[in-house]
Amino acid sequence: MSTASSTASRPAPDPGGGTPAPNPRGETIVEFREVWKSYSGRDVLAGVNLKIRRGEVLCVLGPSGTGKSVTLRHINGLTQPDNGDVLVFGESVVGLSEEELSPVRRRTAMLFQGGALFDSMNVEENVGFPVAQHTDKTPEEVAAIVAEKLTMVGLPGIQRKLPSELSGGMRKRVALARSIALDPEIILYDEPTTGLDPLSSEKIAQLIVDINVRLQTTSVVVTHDIVAARTVADRLAFLQQGRFQFIGTFDEAARGGHPVLMEYFRSMGFPCGTGVFSAVSDAPKGT
């Protein structure tokens, strides 16, 4: 665990780069080096450093508008930094053209906040789309993959349905099935539980853990759902004022890892040191 000053000024050290991994399962697969990004003159990311290790589930927490999704989009090159470098699979993705980003994007997948299912396609076409585009598999083989992935997310037999016929939770699960269709090495989750009821949120969180274990993926989850974060996270990274103020495990955070993080937990309805918070923090991951 490590903490950092809450100031966003450039010289202050950021904890991400040098943080010892509490659960080191593998090599560094994604690395942010002094990444800066501003919109309309406002620094959203102000010299972010972060290392993500193969096989882990890292949850990026933080108040709305602090750049969590922007951070995520840097990993697959959907957003390019103003300054700094982002290394994915050991290669820089900064300044690459869309064509040059293709190899990285084929090894990563992203679950968008609203699912981003293609309205004009049914569930089978949506899930099978990346497979049909990037492999030489026959339609029968693609259909078999679609059926397998839909079963994996707990939605077998809905291939003929249109996205408009699905509930919010089902859309996210179909989008998750599409994300894992090509067995990616990294999955990026942008607010996977936002807008869902607690039961659906729990299902999605459980799915993230299951997929991480079964497919041996690395997952980066942007969320402000602390219950979901508790379920899925190996490590938390708390982003505020353009920098990661805390990187560590949930238990380290619950023990009072950082005053700003504690304040954030309290504002989200999890007062630190109370029974409610302890009940959440004591629950083992994945339950």
Next chain:
Amino acid sequence: MTQPQPSATAIFYRNLRWLRFVDRFGRKGQQAVEYVGGLAQLVGQTVTGVFTRPFYSSELLRQMDELGVKSVSITGITALFTGMVLALQSAYSLEAFGGKAFIGRVVSLSLVRELGPVLTALMVGGRVGSGITAEIGSMTVTEQVDALRAMAISPIRRLVVPRVLATVIMMPVLTAIADLLGILGGLLIAVVELNMTPQDYITSIWQQLSISDIFSGLGKTVFFGLEIAAIGCYNGLQAQGGAASVGQATTRTVVLASICVLISDFFLTKLFLAI
């Protein structure tokens, strides 16, 4: 008595209105240049996408049906009634000079060289251009376009190329159908209202209409199709925010596509006349 010299601050505030005007004018100009540059870049990427892999042929066929075949009724009705009105108006004007026999010529030349291509382009601009912007715009704001990029699939190749190509291919076809229906409309009026024989009407057309007339009319529509689809796609990809932004982008497409068709028609007409 000497007047006191106005201070620099007073001069500044006196001219503030003009400074604001210049500032606003400059910003609009900058936006216009950026827009044209972005559009030109998109057209360049689209042309590259037409000649390089991957090709989305099934999507192209789907778009040809959606943008082309389904536009036949609207462009056909427009041309049919335009031909009928042209015949009526021509008869009214030419009758005084004993020129009723030239109605076929007037109707066919007007339609084939000018009205057929332009009216078809305006109708397609309204229907197809707005449809393209609405579809791509809603895909953009719901992150479907980003989802394509995240899957290493080029939105240009997947979304833009099939739509632009389909519109460019279908515009001459739609125009040819519109020309034919417009001439038939004129024939209907000539026979029913003006007591001409179909033979006189058709002979009048054959005497005047040449292959170059037909090709200059149809040739223009290829450019109209490119303009309409490129503007539609570009505005859709530029949509940001939510439904309101998509609505604004759709309106912008109809306005810009119509203006571009009318302006480029002048230059294309000059070009084809010179060839």
